[in-house]
Amino acid sequence: MVIRAENLYVNYGEKEILKDICLKVEKGQVVSIIGPNGSGKSTLIKVLSRCIKPAKGNVYLEDENILRLPTKLVAKRMAILPQFKNTPNDITVRELVSYGRYPRLKFGQRLGKKDYEIIDWAIEKTGIVKLKDRHLATLSGGEQQRAWLAMSLAQQPEILLLDEPTTFLDISYQLEILQLVKELNETLGLTVLMVLHDLNQAFRFSDSILVLKDGQIWEYNNPNLVLNERLLKEVFNVKGHIYRDEINRCPYFIPYKAN
Numbered sequence: 001m002v003i004r005a006e007n008l009y010v011n012y013g014e015k016e017i018l019k020d021i022c023l024k025v026e027k028g029q030v031v032s033i034i035g036p037n038g039s040g041k042s043t044l045i046k047v048l049s050r051c052i053k054p055a056k057g058n059v060y061l062e063d064e065n066i067l068r069l070p071t072k073l074v075a076k077r078m079a080i081l082p083q084f085k086n087t088p089n090d091i092t093v094r095e096l097v098s099y100g101r102y103p104r105l106k107f108g109q110r111l112g113k114k115d116y117e118i119i120d121w122a123i124e125k126t127g128i129v130k131l132k133d134r135h136l137a138t139l140s141g142g143e144q145q146r147a148w149l150a151m152s153l154a155q156q157p158e159i160l161l162l163d164e165p166t167t168f169l170d171i172s173y174q175l176e177i178l179q180l181v182k183e184l185n186e187t188l189g190l191t192v193l194m195v196l197h198d199l200n201q202a203f204r205f206s207d208s209i210l211v212l213k214d215g216q217i218w219e220y221n222n223p224n225l226v227l228n229e230r231l232l233k234e235v236f237n238v239k240g241h242i243y244r245d246e247i248n249r250c251p252y253f254i255p256y257k258a259n
């Protein structure tokens with residue numbers, strides 16, 4: 001397996017946010033983290049990518065404790081697209097995407113031909129060729145989101161951690177981004193962990209679903225086993241009609257409010 005978390009606890013001040021999280025993610029899997037607002041999804045992504053330290057427990061990348069690995073090595077293997085990004089105003093899209101290559105450069109080394117080819121590949125893959133010379137600050141939220149994803153791809157990671165990658169995107173780009181993530185998973189063997197709010201998209205694009213409720217794992221299983229009336233009621237406080245999408249071979253539901 002590529003990522004393993006053992007008995008993770010995360011606190012913010014006195015408040016316990018994540019409690020006793022144990023999970024394994026196998027190489028080449030797409031795992032979506034779902035759960036209500038405030039259930040700890042972003043915190044889990046942050047602790048798995050060592051943006052924050054756990055109060056207790058450990059995260060392993062293969063068999064190495066992530067806290068003991070050099071930052072550059074972690075950045076070579078893992079790219080993270082956070083929910084909130086500090087968007088620099090004065091750089092172009094292509095410059096942003098090029099930052100993805102820096103973990104791969106040696107001290108003092110400049111970007112070379114191969115780096116620029118990968119930068120252009122990432123720009124093309126995310127459909128932002130026409131935007132590449134624009135300043136980031138002039139782009140719409142969705143366009144910026146694709147530029148950030150391109151930067152993550154330029155990193156050529158083995159593991160991609162995405163926190164709500166479809167925020168700000170219209171439905172067409174939501175599907176395009178998720179299809180792209182799935183394609184990269186299938187063609188490059190990329191392991192993907194992402195937070196998704198759209199449950200039906202999570203069921204469609206993931207091998208496994210990790211459900212968080214009140215900072216604990218409520219369920220971690222394949223979409224067919226995760227989606228049921230109990231999930232909708234106990235975790236999301238809705239009712240729903242559950243169906244099967246035979247084209248995409250996944251379950252989906254149409255929700256309605258309980259009361």
Ligand SMILES: Nc1ncnc2c1ncn2[C@@H]1O[C@H](COP(=O)(O)OP(=O)(O)OP(=O)(O)O)[C@@H](O)[C@H]1O
Nearest residue numbers: 012013015017035036037038039040041042043044
């Ligand atoms: N830096 C922080 N300091 C204090 N509390 C925090 C901090 N970051 C998050 N929290 C709290 O931790 C809890 C979990 O937050 P987190 O962002 O992980 O949830 P989430 O499931 O991603 O939520 P959402 O679906 O709304 O994005 C929330 O109660 C939040 O208010």
